[in-house]
Amino acid sequence: MGIGVESLVKKYGGKTIVDNVGFHIADGELVSLLGPSGCGKTTTLRCIAGLETPEGGRIAIGDEVVFDAASGVTVEPYHRNIGMVFQSYAIWPHMTVFENVAFPLRVRGASQTEVERRVVRALDRVGLGAFRDRSSQQLSGGQQQRVAVARAIVHEPAVLLFDEPLSNLDARLRDQTRAEIRALQRELNIATIYVTHDQTEALSLSDRILVMRDGRIEQFGTPEEIYARPSDMFVAEVVGTANFFDIVVDDAGLGRDSGGTVFRTAFPGAAPGKARAMVRPDRLRIGADDGAGGPNRLRGTVRQRLFMGGYYEYVVETASARPRVLSAEAFAEGTPVVLSFNDENCIFLARD
Amino acid sequence: MNGVRSLASSERRRGPGWAVRAIFAATFLSAAFLILTPLLALLHGSFQTGSPGGASEFTLRNWRDLGSGNIVHTLFVTCYISVATSVLSTIGGAGLTWLVYRSDFRFKKSLVGAVGLSFFFPGFILAMAWVILASPGGIFNDLLGHVFGGDDPVFDIYSVSGIIWIQVLHIVPFAFFTLRGPMIAMDSSLEEAGYASGGNPWAVIRRVTLPLMIFPLLSSLLLCFVLSVEQFAIPAMVGIPGHVNTLATELYLLTSFSPPNTGLAAAVGLAMSAVTGLSIFAQRRVIARNTAPTVTGKGYRVRPLALGRWHWAANTICLAYVAMSFFIPTLALIYTSCIKFFVANPFDAAWTFRNYQQLWESPGTLRAFWNTLVVAGGGAVLGLTLGTLVAWFTHRLKPPGYRALDVLAALPFGIPGIVIGLGFLWSYVYLPIHGSLMVLVFCYVARFLPYATETVGAQVVQLDKALEEAAWASGANRLVSFRRIILPLLRPALQSGYFLLFIAYFREIAAAALIYTASTQVLSISIWAFFENANWGVASALSIVATIVTVALMAAVMRAPLKV
Known part of the structure; x- marks a missing residue:
C-alpha cells in the first residue's frame, strides 16, 4: 500500500508550517523528507500519522482516506494502520522490552500465542531476541532504538514512519543502524517515510528524496538525480558539498567567469545572464598546470591541503572562487594547478 | 493484518472528540463552583448586617x-x-x-x-x-x-x-x-x-x-x-x-x-x-x-566547602x-x-494510661476519628481526581479556556484557610449539603486544590508527549493509552499527591474551625477542644494516637501497588 498526500496545509497560530505539499509514495518505496530544522518535514510526517490535524488537504494510506479537509474526514492515529519510530524512541519505561513490543498486538486483541510468535520474530529481526525480559530502563540508546523499530513493525502496518530515528545515536552506531534499517525495509517491503536532516542518511537510504524548505517541496527525485542535478543552490547544499562559480551565461548557453574561463554544461536551458555553475568536489580533477587552455579548465593555486586518510582535501584559489577538491594525488600548498571537469558534472543554477 | 482484529476504517470522527470536551466542561465547572462560591458568598456577606441564613439587609x-x-x-x-x-x-x-x-x-x-x-x-x-x-x-x-x-x-x-x-x-x-x-x-x-x-x-x-x-x-x-x-x-x-x-x-x-x-x-x-x-x-x-544560569551538563559534582x-x-x-x-x-x-x-517535675507525676483509655470510652472522639478518615481518606481521592484533571488539561490538552482554569485552580494559594471556611459558612446554608461531612470535604478540596495540581502538573510536564503518541500510533485509543501508559507513569506523582492531600486534610484546623458541627467534628478540632478545656493529657494522648495512625495508614497506602 502506498501513501498519497494532496495539497496538505498545516498552520500553527497563523504561521504556515506546511504549505500546499503533495506527493505520492509507491508500495515498498522508502522516501526521505530532507531539509533543515523548521522546514515542515516532521510536521508533514505527524500529519500522516494523525498526530496533527491539518488545516487543508487530503491524506490517503493505501485505499483509505485518513484525512480529507473537504469532506471532514479525520481518522484518529490509532485507527490508521501505521508503525512509527519516534526521535526520542518513546520506549515506555514501566514495561519490559517484550511488553513494549507486544503493545500494538495486545490493543488489537491478538491471542497470547499470536503475541508470543510475532514479538519473538520482531525482536529477532532487530537482533534483540536475548533482551525480551529486560526492563526497558536497562537499555542503551541503540538498544532502545531497536525496540522502537520492533514495536513499529510487529503488527505489520501498512506504512512505516521514521522521525529522525538516528539523530540521538553516536556516529559509528548511526552508520550500522542505517544499513540495518534499509535491509529491514527491503525485506518487509512496506511504504516508508523517513524524516531526516542528515544528507548522508537520505542519500544512502532512500529510493527517492523529497527536499523541503519553508514548508514547501523544493525537489523530489532519486538520490542520484538530486545530487547531480539539484534544482537550485539550496538543494545543492542540502544534499552535499557544492562548489559555486559566479558566471555569466551567453546566448549560446556557455558560461564565463571573471577569469575568462568557459563553463560548459550537459544540461542546457539556463537563461542568459548572471548565474552560478555548480561542480561537486569529487567531480573536479586536479592536475599539474600544463599551460593548456580550453573549456571546463580552471587554473589556480593550492591554498590548503588537508590529509583525510584515503585522500586529500584541497582548497584551490581560482580567478572567481575557492573551490574544494578531493584527490588521492599529492600537491604541495602553493603549487599552480589546473582543475577540470566533464560537461555532465556541471550544472548552471540561478543566483539566489 | 491476518488473525488480528483490525480497527482501522471502522470509525471515523472529526476532532478530538466530544468526550474530552465534556470532561473539560465538568472539570471547569467543578473547580469554578468550589472556588468561586465561597468568594462570592464572602463578597455578598461583607455587605450584610446579619449572619448567614438570618435576617439581614444591605x-x-x-x-x-x-x-x-x-x-x-x-x-x-x-x-x-x-x-x-x-x-x-x-x-x-x-x-x-x-x-x-x-x-x-x-x-x-x-x-x-x-x-x-x-x-x-x-x-x-x-x-x-x-x-x-x-x-x-x-x-x-x-x-x-x-x-x-x-x-x-x-x-x-x-x-x-x-x-x-x-x-x-x-x-x-x-x-x-x-x-x-x-x-x-x-x-x-x-x-x-x-x-x-x-x-x-x-x-x-x-x-x-x-x-x-x-x-x-x-x-x-x-x-x-x-x-x-x-x-x-x-x-x-x-x-x-x-x-x-x-x-x-x-x-x-x-x-x-x-x-x-x-x-x-x-x-x-x-x-x-x-x-x-x-x-x-x-x-x-x-x-x-x-534568570540565574542553571546546570546544563550532566555528571558534574559540586566540591563541598570545608567547614x-x-x-x-x-x-x-x-x-x-x-x-x-x-x-x-x-x-x-x-x-x-x-x-x-x-506537673513539670516527672518525679512528682502520677503516671497513668487513663488518658488513652478515655479516647476509647468517648463516642465523640471515636466519631471524630471516623469523620477524619472519611474526610482525609475519601476527600483526598476526590481532590486528587480533580487536581489531576486540571493538571492534564492545563499542561497537556490545553483546550480553549485552559488558561482560565489554570488561574482558577491557583486562586486558593492566595486565600487563607480560615477565609475559605468563612466563605463556606456564608454559602453552605443555601446548599443541600448543609451540616454534612461533604461541606468539610468540599472546603478542603477547594483549599488544597493547588497542592494536587502542582504535584501532578510537575510530573505531567516531565512526561514526554511521544510516550502517549507512540501508544496511539500503536493502535491504542485515548482511553486505553491513558490507562495503560499515562496512569502508570503518573503513579509516583499521584501517590505523593495523595499523601500530601491526606496529610493536609488530616491536620487542617483553619478551614474547619468555623464550619464543623457536633456531628462533623474531626480529630484536629477534637484535640484543640480538649486542649482549650485544659485537658492537656487527653489532648496529648489523642495527638500521639493520631500521629501513629496517620503514619501507619500512609505507610500502607504507599506500599500498596496502585491497580491500573
Whole structure:
C-alpha cells in the first residue's frame, strides 16, 4: 500500500508550517523528507500519522482516506494502520522490552500465542531476541532504538514512519543502524517515510528524496538525480558539498567567469545572464598546470591541503572562487594547478 | 493484518472528540463552583448586617469598620509577626540549604530527614507542645524556677514573640524545601570560579551565591509571609490566651463569639485575601524573572566547602533546631499524655494510661476519628481526581479556556484557610449539603486544590508527549493509552499527591474551625477542644494516637501497588 498526500496545509497560530505539499509514495518505496530544522518535514510526517490535524488537504494510506479537509474526514492515529519510530524512541519505561513490543498486538486483541510468535520474530529481526525480559530502563540508546523499530513493525502496518530515528545515536552506531534499517525495509517491503536532516542518511537510504524548505517541496527525485542535478543552490547544499562559480551565461548557453574561463554544461536551458555553475568536489580533477587552455579548465593555486586518510582535501584559489577538491594525488600548498571537469558534472543554477 | 482484529476504517470522527470536551466542561465547572462560591458568598456577606441564613439587609458598615482602630491594630500586629516570621524562616531555611548542598556538613542525610519530620509535624500540635513547655506554668519555667529561684516566669509563650518563635520553627522546613531546588539547580562552577579568582568563602557567598539566589530568596520570603498571615492554629492557641490577635484569629473571634459580626468578618477575610493574593502574585512575578544560569551538563559534582573549625557551630545549631522543632515537643506530649495531672517535675507525676483509655470510652472522639478518615481518606481521592484533571488539561490538552482554569485552580494559594471556611459558612446554608461531612470535604478540596495540581502538573510536564503518541500510533485509543501508559507513569506523582492531600486534610484546623458541627467534628478540632478545656493529657494522648495512625495508614497506602 502506498501513501498519497494532496495539497496538505498545516498552520500553527497563523504561521504556515506546511504549505500546499503533495506527493505520492509507491508500495515498498522508502522516501526521505530532507531539509533543515523548521522546514515542515516532521510536521508533514505527524500529519500522516494523525498526530496533527491539518488545516487543508487530503491524506490517503493505501485505499483509505485518513484525512480529507473537504469532506471532514479525520481518522484518529490509532485507527490508521501505521508503525512509527519516534526521535526520542518513546520506549515506555514501566514495561519490559517484550511488553513494549507486544503493545500494538495486545490493543488489537491478538491471542497470547499470536503475541508470543510475532514479538519473538520482531525482536529477532532487530537482533534483540536475548533482551525480551529486560526492563526497558536497562537499555542503551541503540538498544532502545531497536525496540522502537520492533514495536513499529510487529503488527505489520501498512506504512512505516521514521522521525529522525538516528539523530540521538553516536556516529559509528548511526552508520550500522542505517544499513540495518534499509535491509529491514527491503525485506518487509512496506511504504516508508523517513524524516531526516542528515544528507548522508537520505542519500544512502532512500529510493527517492523529497527536499523541503519553508514548508514547501523544493525537489523530489532519486538520490542520484538530486545530487547531480539539484534544482537550485539550496538543494545543492542540502544534499552535499557544492562548489559555486559566479558566471555569466551567453546566448549560446556557455558560461564565463571573471577569469575568462568557459563553463560548459550537459544540461542546457539556463537563461542568459548572471548565474552560478555548480561542480561537486569529487567531480573536479586536479592536475599539474600544463599551460593548456580550453573549456571546463580552471587554473589556480593550492591554498590548503588537508590529509583525510584515503585522500586529500584541497582548497584551490581560482580567478572567481575557492573551490574544494578531493584527490588521492599529492600537491604541495602553493603549487599552480589546473582543475577540470566533464560537461555532465556541471550544472548552471540561478543566483539566489 | 491476518488473525488480528483490525480497527482501522471502522470509525471515523472529526476532532478530538466530544468526550474530552465534556470532561473539560465538568472539570471547569467543578473547580469554578468550589472556588468561586465561597468568594462570592464572602463578597455578598461583607455587605450584610446579619449572619448567614438570618435576617439581614444591605450595608456598607462592614467595610467602614475595617478602618476602626481595633482592626488596624490587628493588621499591624499581623504584619509585624509575619514579616519577622518570614525573614527568620528564610534565613534559617537558606542556612540549612547551604549546609546541605554546599558544605561538607557531616550529617546531611539525618538533617534532611529531620527537617522532613518537622515539615509534616502539624502546627497546632507543635503549638500545643510549646504551651506545655514554655507557658508561665510550663516545664521550662518550672525547671528554671527550681534552679534560679524566683517566681516570675522566664518564658511567656502567650506573646507576640511566642507566636513568632513557634511559627519560625514550623515554617523553616518550608523555606528549606523551597530553596533547595534552586540551590541544586544553580551552576556551582560559578562559585568555583569565585574561589579560583581568589575569593574567600565569605566573599563568594556574599558576592556570588547570594546575588544568584536573590530571586529564590525573595520568593521564599513572600511565600513564608503568606503562610504566616494565613496561619491560624498557632496564633489561636498561644495568641488568644495572651490577648494577641492576628487577622486570622480576629476573624474567628468575630464569627464565633457573641454577638457575632459575620459581616465584618467577611470584610476582614476579603482584605486578608487581598494581602495574601497580592503576595502570591508578586511571588509568581519574581519566579518568572529568575534568570540565574542553571546546570546544563550532566555528571558534574559540586566540591563541598570545608567547614573546618566551624563544624561544631553547624552541628550545634542544627541539633538545636531539630530538637526544638520536633523531638522535645514530641517528648513533652508523650510525657503529658502519660500523667494524671500536669506537673513539670516527672518525679512528682502520677503516671497513668487513663488518658488513652478515655479516647476509647468517648463516642465523640471515636466519631471524630471516623469523620477524619472519611474526610482525609475519601476527600483526598476526590481532590486528587480533580487536581489531576486540571493538571492534564492545563499542561497537556490545553483546550480553549485552559488558561482560565489554570488561574482558577491557583486562586486558593492566595486565600487563607480560615477565609475559605468563612466563605463556606456564608454559602453552605443555601446548599443541600448543609451540616454534612461533604461541606468539610468540599472546603478542603477547594483549599488544597493547588497542592494536587502542582504535584501532578510537575510530573505531567516531565512526561514526554511521544510516550502517549507512540501508544496511539500503536493502535491504542485515548482511553486505553491513558490507562495503560499515562496512569502508570503518573503513579509516583499521584501517590505523593495523595499523601500530601491526606496529610493536609488530616491536620487542617483553619478551614474547619468555623464550619464543623457536633456531628462533623474531626480529630484536629477534637484535640484543640480538649486542649482549650485544659485537658492537656487527653489532648496529648489523642495527638500521639493520631500521629501513629496517620503514619501507619500512609505507610500502607504507599506500599500498596496502585491497580491500573
